[in-house]
Amino acid sequence: MQRNLEGLKKVSVEILGEEDFVKLLESNEEIKHYIGFEISGLIHLGQGLVTALVIRELQKLGVKTSIYLADWHTWINDKLGGNRELIKKVALEYFAPAMQECLKIVGGNPLELDFILGSDLYHNNDRYWQGVVEVGKNLTVSRVKKSTTIMGREESDEMKFAMLLYPPMQVADIFEMGCKIAHAGTDQRKCHVIAREVATSLKINPLKNKEGEILKPVCIHHALVSGLQAPSEWPLPENIDKKDFIAKYKMSKSIPGSAVFIQDSPEEIREKIKKAFCPEKEIEYNPVLNWVEQIILPTTGKFEIIREERFGGNVTVESIAQLKEKFKNGDIHPVDLKNNIAEALIKLLEPVRKRFADLQSQEIIKSIINLRKGS
RNA sequence: CCGGAGAUGGCGGAGUGGUCAAUCGCACCUGACUGUAAAUCAGGCGCCCUUAGGGCUUCGGAGGUUCAAAUCCUUCUCUCCGGACCA
Numbered sequence A: 001m002q003r004n005l006e007g008l009k010k011v012s013v014e015i016l017g018e019e020d021f022v023k024l025l026e027s028n029e030e031i032k033h034y035i036g037f038e039i040s041g042l043i044h045l046g047q048g049l050v051t052a053l054v055i056r057e058l059q060k061l062g063v064k065t066s067i068y069l070a071d072w073h074t075w076i077n078d079k080l081g082g083n084r085e086l087i088k089k090v091a092l093e094y095f096a097p098a099m100q101e102c103l104k105i106v107g108g109n110p111l112e113l114d115f116i117l118g119s120d121l122y123h124n125n126d127r128y129w130q131g132v133v134e135v136g137k138n139l140t141v142s143r144v145k146k147s148t149t150i151m152g153r154e155e156s157d158e159m160k161f162a163m164l165l166y167p168p169m170q171v172a173d174i175f176e177m178g179c180k181i182a183h184a185g186t187d188q189r190k191c192h193v194i195a196r197e198v199a200t201s202l203k204i205n206p207l208k209n210k211e212g213e214i215l216k217p218v219c220i221h222h223a224l225v226s227g228l229q230a231p232s233e234w235p236l237p238e239n240i241d242k243k244d245f246i247a248k249y250k251m252s253k254s255i256p257g258s259a260v261f262i263q264d265s266p267e268e269i270r271e272k273i274k275k276a277f278c279p280e281k282e283i284e285y286n287p288v289l290n291w292v293e294q295i296i297l298p299t300t301g302k303f304e305i306i307r308e309e310r311f312g313g314n315v316t317v318e319s320i321a322q323l324k325e326k327f328k329n330g331d332i333h334p335v336d337l338k339n340n341i342a343e344a345l346i347k348l349l350e351p352v353r354k355r356f357a358d359l360q361s362q363e364i365i366k367s368i369i370n371l372r373k374g375s
Numbered sequence B: 001c002c003g004g005a006g007a008u009g010g011c012g013g014a015g016u017g018g019u020c021a022a023u024c025g026c027a028c029c030u031g032a033c034u035g036u037a038a039a040u041c042a043g044g045c046g047c048c049c050u051u052a053g054g055g056c057u058u059c060g061g062a063g064g065u066u067c068a069a070a071u072c073c074u075u076c077u078c079u080c081c082g083g084a085c086c087a
Helices: A006-010 A018-029 A047-062 A072-074 A082-105 A120-124 A126-137 A141-151 A161-177 A188-201 A242-247 A266-274 A287-299 A319-330 A334-348 A352-356 A359-374
Strands: A014-016 A033-038 A065-070 A113-117 A181-185 A218-224 A303-307 A314-316
Touching: A006 A047, A006 A266, A006 A287, A014 A018, A014 A188, A014 A352, A018 A218, A033 A047, A033 A072, A033 A161, A033 A218, A047 A181, A047 A218, A047 A287, A065 A072, A065 A120, A065 A161, A072 A082, A072 A120, A082 A287, A082 A352, A082 A359, A113 A120, A113 A319, A120 A126, A120 A161, A126 A161, A126 A319, A141 A188, A181 A188, A181 A352, A188 A218, A218 A319, A266 A352, A287 A303, A287 A319, A287 A334, A303 A334, A314 A319
Parallel strands: A033 A065, A033 A181, A065 A113, A181 A218
Antiparallel strands: A014 A218, A303 A314
């Protein structure tokens, strides 16, 4: 079994508590992982495939992986109209199978991926709610308020009191499930940092290794994938932090053109990518290039460009550095990139489309889409 | 509970009795220009009718005044800001 973190590091941006992770691997004890999902709508490539890539790598390390279907959190955050029945239905009939397919696509093993539904975890579970309170006793209100950005809300948005329950609940989830590895996109960082900070103060249900020592959860964060939309200003203004600026343009479910959803039809995929922002020779801020880097290459190991002779003929690249080089000097044109990434994605995602091709699945997907329009 | 402010189209935000289907900005859609997108320019952007034009339904909900209301009145709901209560 693989014992180093190199593969994992390639598909993530940071590991908080890396040394602890190495120790855990060496100790041969069971290591449980989880990533939590709000059942917030359709699954896009970032959520589906990038998550799956990390899970694949964790499985290679012998970690017991799981996905937490956070129906309570979804309810609190008022997604899917706050309709608890629908949330559960979508969780079990769309999210879970979809993530199995995504994991299969990237070469992971869906049979070794557990699913845990929030309602089941909390049902008749005093210890969980004690955990929530105990986490809360270690936090100030302002700290919790600041951390509500993990819910994808703006500070200016109206905040219901229940939203303040969300971060401590998310932290308590980790301890309740006994997950030594907590995994999420970088947007969830604040919550994980809280989890690590309070970990050593917990009395009721702390994380422990097999020697009984109290542990902080190891937190793995993957990068958020760029959205295809154009930035509000281009070229990027000189005087600002480019990284911060770019970070604002992530794939988003609420910005229609920014994301490809995993069950999108070939036509939809082509159309969205055709409309993508993709300046010629630009390698610093280029969402299409970013997709090749974060999705195509880690999944298939190569990126094939099929094009007419007059444009330079076919090329295959195997690293992002190689691709960037060719793109920067104009050997590869944005249209080459777009045409081929679209076809590559169509091919990759075919199993998902098949999985959800039946009438019942289509109904569920439709109901998610209509909800968004309505609310 | 009391006092004040407010609720307008996807969002922001004008409008305070007729000329308002509702200025404007953003977003969005179409076309032109580029081997893509962006930028720029032209047009569209409540719904229906084939255009001129016409019809229908809108300005938090309900009711009312008026020839005529997003605009006035009553009432309800919700939001924000103060204050009161704090055994």
